[in-house]
Amino acid sequence: MRYFKLFFFFLFLSFTGPVFAQIAKWVHPISGTFYQINFETKEIYEFQVGAQWNKIADLTFQDVKNYDLVSGTRYYQEIPIPGSSVSYLLVSCTGQVYQLDRKNWVLKRLDQTFYRGANCQANKFLRNGVLYSFGGYGFWQSSNVLTKYDPINKEWASIGVKGDVPLAINDGISAYLSSRDVFITMGNLKVNDSKMYESAVFDWNIYEYGFKDHDFKKVGTIHLEELKKYLEKDLYRNFLFNGRYFILIDKSIQVYRYDSMIIIDLLDNFKTYRWLNSGRLPVTGNNDNFSDQEIHYKGKDSLAWSSNFSSKNSATKKAIQYVISINDVLADSAYLGKLTDEPWYMEFFKVIMLSIGILATMFLIFVIGNIKRNRIKRNLKNVLGENEQKLLDFLLLNYSQGYVNGHQLIAYFGRHKSSPESQRQFRSKLIDNFTKSLALIFQKSNILDIQQDEKDQRMLNYRLNSKIYKIISKL
Numbered sequence: 353m354r355y356f357k358l359f360f361f362f363l364f365l366s367f368t369g370p371v372f373a374q375i376a377k378w379v380h381p382i383s384g385t386f387y388q389i390n391f392e393t394k395e396i397y398e399f400q401v402g403a404q405w406n407k408i409a410d411l412t413f414q415d416v417k418n419y420d421l422v423s424g425t426r427y428y429q430e431i432p433i434p435g436s437s438v439s440y441l442l443v444s445c446t447g448q449v450y451q452l453d454r455k456n457w458v459l460k461r462l463d464q465t466f467y468r469g470a471n472c473q474a475n476k477f478l479r480n481g482v483l484y485s486f487g488g489y490g491f492w493q494s495s496n497v498l499t500k501y502d503p504i505n506k507e508w509a510s511i512g513v514k515g516d517v518p519l520a521i522n523d524g525i526s527a528y529l530s531s532r533d534v535f536i537t538m539g540n541l542k543v544n545d546s547k548m549y550e551s552a553v554f555d556w557n558i559y560e561y562g563f564k565d566h567d568f569k570k571v572g573t574i575h576l577e578e579l580k581k582y583l584e585k586d587l588y589r590n591f592l593f594n595g596r597y598f599i600l601i602d603k604s605i606q607v608y609r610y611d612s613m614i615i616i617d618l619l620d621n622f623k624t625y626r627w628l629n630s631g632r633l634p635v636t637g638n639n640d641n642f643s644d645q646e647i648h649y650k651g652k653d654s655l656a657w658s659s660n661f662s663s664k665n666s667a668t669k670k671a672i673q674y675v676i677s678i679n680d681v682l683a684d685s686a687y688l689g690k691l692t693d694e695p696w697y698m699e700f701f702k703v704i705m706l707s708i709g710i711l712a713t714m715f716l717i718f719v720i721g722n723i724k725r726n727r728i729k730r731n732l733k734n735v736l737g738e739n740e741q742k743l744l745d746f747l748l749l750n751y752s753q754g755y756v757n758g759h760q761l762i763a764y765f766g767r768h769k770s771s772p773e774s775q776r777q778f779r780s781k782l783i784d785n786f787t788k789s790l791a792l793i794f795q796k797s798n799i800l801d802i803q804q805d806e807k808d809q810r811m812l813n814y815r816l817n818s819k820i821y822k823i824i825s826k827l
Contacts, residue, residue, distance in 0.1 A: 374421055378428040378441075384650035387430075389459070391421050396457070415461035420448060431478045440483060445472040445490070447508050449483065449501060464506040471495065475521065475537070477528040479563065484528070486535060486561075487521025492545035494522035498561075515568035518559050524583075525600070527593040529618055535561040536618060538574060538691070539583045556580065558622070558691065572692040576624055579691060582614055594652045597678060601647055615678075615685060622692055625685035653678050725827050728793060732824075735789045739765070743786050747816045748825060755813035757805050783814070794820060 374391035386399035394413060397405040422443050430452070431440040441450040447465030452458075474488030474495075483501035485508060487494070496518055498511040524540035538558040558572040574580060582600060592599040598616040615625040650656035657674040736744065746764050750756050761782070762768050762775050770778070783800070790799040798817055805811040816824070 374418075375423050376421075376428045376441075377424070378430050379648050380430055380432075381649065382432060382651065384648045384656050391416075391418070391423075409457040412456070412458045413460075414458060416450075416459060417461065420446075420461075422446065422448075429476055431476065431483070433478070433481075440478070442476050442483070442485075444474070445469050447471070447485075462503070462506060463501070463508075465508065471497075471499075473523070475526045475528075475535075477535075479528060479530070479533075484535075486526065487537070487540075489522050489543070494520035494541065494543045496521050511566065513561070513566050513568055516557075516559065516570045517568045518555055518557065519553075520555065524555075525591055525598050525616070527598065527618075530595060531619070533563060535563075537561075539579070554580075554584070572622065574691050575694040576689055576691050577695060578626065578688050579614060579616075579624060592647075592649055592655075594649055594678070599655070599681075613681070614688075615682065616691065622690050624688045624691055625682060626688055627681050627685040650675055655681065728823065729827050731793045732827075735792060737785065737789075739782055740786045740789055743782060744790075744824070747814065748821070751816055751821055751825075755801075755803060755815045757808075757813045758811045761814070790820065794823070796820070 376389040376391065377386065379386050388397040388399070388405060389395070389411065390397070394411045395407055396409050396411050398408045399405055422445070427444045429442045429444065431442065433439060437453060437455040439452045439454070441452050441459070442448070443450070446468055447463055447470075448461070449463040449465075451460045451462050453460070470490035471485055471488035472490055475486045477484055485499045485501075487496055487498075489495065498513055498521075499508040500511055501507075502509045518537060518540055520540045520542040521537050522540055522543070524537055526535070526537035526540075528535050536559070538556075540555045542553045542555060556574040557570050558574060559568050560571050561568050579600075590601045592601065596617065596619050598618065600614040600616070612629065613627045615627065617623045617625075647655060647657055654675050654677045656676075732741075732744075742765070743761070746761070747756065750760075758775075758779055759768075761779055765778070765782075767775055767778055787799045791797060796817070796819075799820055801815045801817055803813045803815075805813050
């Protein structure tokens with residue numbers, strides 16, 4: 353978070369007094385040309401490779417307020433209006449919206465906003481003629497606020513959204529993908545400097561925002577370790593976007609400045625590549641001018657270095673432009689995998705965890721079943737009398753052969769020599785006690801399957817209920 357604190361320190365210093373230099377610098381997002389406005393002299397300059405700043409016109413100011421001006425290279429972003437000589441010039445950390453007309457060379461202030469510091473490093477883009485500003489950092493915390501510019505009221509209006517709204521759209525990788533009309537954001541950093549002992553939290557989810565339904569959706573999660581380690585550096589997220597590829601530029605200068613880049617293809621399942629400088633490009637020098645835009649797009653298909661760099665074989669500095677096409681960068685890059693691909697050991701870990709889960713479930717089922725069987729055994733032993741237990745054994749023994757009739761029961765219990773009335777009473781009491789006892793255990797009323805004997809209409813045939821039999825036979 354050190355760069356945040358330094359950033360706002362110098363930013364708010366610029367707001368506490370007049371802007372002495374009154375210089376605005378930026379790079380054109382399509383041509384890659386560098387521009388500079390001197391607010392004091394009202395002149396606009398263009399940077400020519402191999403030369404100095406070249407004045408191209410005197411500007412006419414309309415509604416430009418001197419006390420609102422911000423000087424620097426990070427603050428300004430140009431958004432061209434397609435098919436026009438007019439561009440929007442937006443100022444970071446403010447809601448200021450300027451219109452730059454290159455045909456008449458007029459710089460006009462459009463907005464009437466007054467706030468400061470609420471949307472630093474927000475993602476600003478043009479969609480269907482409407483300016484949008486998503487997320488950012490301000491007042492010591494990250495933001496997930498979505499706004500669009502209202503040209504009638506000359507203010508920024510909040511956009512209500514639904515779905516899986518990210519907790520922050522800040523310090524991540526974000527852009528408007530016009531070919532699919534969605535806003536994509538990933539690798540965001542949630543921070544709140546006012547909460548002590550709370551560290552910054554990375555959000556590794558990948559989100560898409562649809563403008564038609566105002567809905568955020570999670571479309572994946574960053575699992576690629578190379579990218580996660582890259583983003584976890586304490587660095588300003590410096591990346592370029594050309595409508596298809598995110599190009600992350602390493603500014604850590606661990607070996608040479610811009611000695612590596614990571615390329616993410618948004619239109620091909622988030623396939624990711626790493627480019628390492630093979631030594632063809634001299635990138636050892638540093639330049640104070642345009643430090644954030646030393647590498648930029650030249651058109652949509654090429655990258656360009658346009659600052660003063662020192663050659664590896666020369667101690668002298670000279671301004672030379674080096675251009676390399678995106679196709680050449682990709683051809684010279686190593687394929688890392690898809691952002692959403694989990695490491696191989698994670699798949700192995702999932703298989704192990706799934707196997708452990710299945711075994712644990714089977715063991716749990718066995719233990720629970722064993723507990724239930726033991727409980728039924730104890731209940732049968734406690735509830736059934738001697739005759740009822742003998743009847744149960746007899747019914748279990750003859751279950752596969754079919755029903756047993758009353759005569760068989762009487763013979764089994766040795767009551768065949770007693771009087772018919774005594775046999776009837778014994779049989780009735782036995783069956784009644786047996787069914788009541790098992791009903792207490794199994795909470796069922798139909799313990800026995802009872803059918804009338806076809807040969808002797810006065811006699812009944814008995815058999816255990818099939819469900820009761822299945823339970824007891826497994827004890």
